[in-house]
Amino acid sequence: NAGVTQTPKFQVLKTGQSMTLQCAQDMNHEYMSWYRQDPGMGLRLIHYSVGAGITDQGEVPNGYNVSRSTTEDFPLRLLSAAPSQTSVYFCASQGQGPNTEAFFGQGTRLTVV
Amino acid sequence: AQSVTQPDIHITVSEGASLELRCNYSYGATPYLFWYVQSPGQGLQLLLKYFSGDTLVQGIKGFEAEFKRSQSSFNLRKPSVHWSDAAEYFCAVGAGNQGGKLIFGQGTELSVKP
Numbered sequence: 001n002a003g004v005t006q007t008p009k010f011q012v013l014k015t016g017q018s019m020t021l022q023c024a025q026d027m028n029h030e031y032m033s034w035y036r037q038d039p040g041m042g043l044r045l046i047h048y049s050v051g052a053g054i055t056d057q058g059e060v061p062n063g064y065n066v067s068r069s070t071t072e073d074f075p076l077r078l079l080s081a082a083p084s085q086t087s088v089y090f091c092a093s094q095g096q097g098p099n100t101e102a103f104f105g106q107g108t109r110l111t112v113v
Numbered sequence: 114a115q116s117v118t119q120p121d122i123h124i125t126v127s128e129g130a131s132l133e134l135r136c137n138y139s140y141g142a143t144p145y146l147f148w149y150v151q152s153p154g155q156g157l158q159l160l161l162k163y164f165s166g167d168t169l170v171q172g173i174k175g176f177e178a179e180f181k182r183s184q185s186s187f188n189l190r191k192p193s194v195h196w197s198d199a200a201e202y203f204c205a206v207g208a209g210n211q212g213g214k215l216i217f218g219q220g221t222e223l224s225v226k227p
Contacts, residue, residue, distance in 0.1 A: 042217035048213040048214055090156060092215075098211060098214075099145045099207060107154075107156055
């Protein structure tokens with residue numbers, strides 16, 4: 001059982017480039033989320049999804065785009081990368097209800113130069 | 114506004130000593146509270162959670178946490194720390210009445226002295 005799989009693990013982008021961070025889960029979870037982790041700030045929610053075809057913004061959505069065409073996949077798109085988007089990105093999936101455990105991927109370390 | 118505060122950025126304890134990591138939350142409704150641990154270069158792993166019932170909850174790796182509504186706190190404790198407990202610890206509250214939204218504290222980095 002793979003759980004939550006993120007690719008790539010590391011990425012370096014130039015300012016202005018676009019890219020997609022991939023996230024897939026095999027637990028048939030309805031809820032999926034993207035967080036970014038920055039030193040001293042914990043994890044902050046970027047976007048989340050409550051099911052296929054339904055997404056919503058989190059705390060820090062600017063510069064990012066998401067879609068959820070299947071239950072399994074929840075890609076995060078950086079439209080035009082900026083140095084402020086240098087961060088570690090985590091994808092998470094969660095079962096039914098707000099009291100269930102969220103399972104996290106291993107993270108993607110992104111550097112924008 | 115919903116928020117989680119972990120007042121201690123970094124804590125160092127000696128191996129075998131007891132540990133308490135503090136967490137305070139601000140949330141209007143009944144909170145769903147979690148503690149996660151992150152080892153270097155890894156994702157987050159759930160230690161324990163609280164959403165109702167007994168206010169003292171037991172988790173994995175010998176950790177426990179106590180929910181105190183009057184103090185808006187959910188402190189994590191361990192009676193005897195092991196060197197392998199060195200990691201970063203995050204307190205989080207589940208926001209909203211669905212899943213997918215967690216509000217995290219800033220994290221507490223734990224170092225363990227031999």
